[in-house]
Amino acid sequence: MLFHQEIAVLAAGPAAVLGGLTAAQAWGLRGYDSRIVDVLLPAPHQSRALPPGVRLHRTTLLGEEDVLHVGQPPRTMPARSLVDAAQWVVTDEQARAVVAAGFQQRLVGGDDLHMVLNRMLRVRRRSLIRRTAEDAAGGAHSLAELDFLDLVRRAGLPEPSRQAVRRDADGRRRYLDVWFGRWRVHVEIDGGQHLDPATAWADMRRQKRPVGRRRPGPFPAWAVRNDPRTVLAQVGAALRAAGWTASP
Incomplete structure (x- = not known):
């Protein structure tokens, strides 16, 4: 799986990183196995032809604080990964579950997600993610x-x-x-x-x-x-x- 992820990032271009659920799994998120590899690419960059099983997302905001460059492949930090995962999944219930799991499994804590949301003003499900993070940080983990x-x-x-x-x-x-x-x-x-x-x-x-x-x-x-x-x-x-x- 790691080899597939490295190929996906290389294929998407030098500015690409693992994102969303794929990045969260790399940080240790359990219970969300998927054969799809989510790759995040800054909007101005052009992508190359992607291999099967790779899903490309674009963003206008990907600061240094959002990315771990140490090791391969590079990936978004835990809080950014969960925010992206929550806005990319199909349903609101899935979004709430992903955010709750991130707190329950100690990938994030406190106001980690709020700091990301404060930088990203155009996030799908923004209010739902913020409200879920507040409740999860308060102890409601399931x-x-x-x-x-x-x-x-x-x-x-x-x-x-x-x-x-x-x-x-x-x-x-x-x-x-x-x-x-x-x-x-x-x-x-x-x-x-x-x-x-x-x-x-x-x-x-x-x-x-x-x-x-x-x-x-x-x-x-x-x-x-x-x-x-x-x-x-x-x-x-x-x-x-x-x-x-x-x-x-």
């Missing part, structure tokens, strides 16, 4: 957690913390998916995939749970996306039982 945050905001529930750290009775550090700290309500989001997620969720709903308990769920990703009313009802009930009241 797509299911991001979907849950969207539900919470649309329903007018209070803003939770993400991946909050607490210590259990034995003094061990525990990471909570979603933590409404003021009301001490903990929500667990299960990003795992079940062979039959609808049936698994139906089984979970049939389990008797105390009304108003402070650990509603756990909620599988399928339920967050396909049964949001039930999810919100359980979370809202737990918050109200803990003393939260909706703003008038």
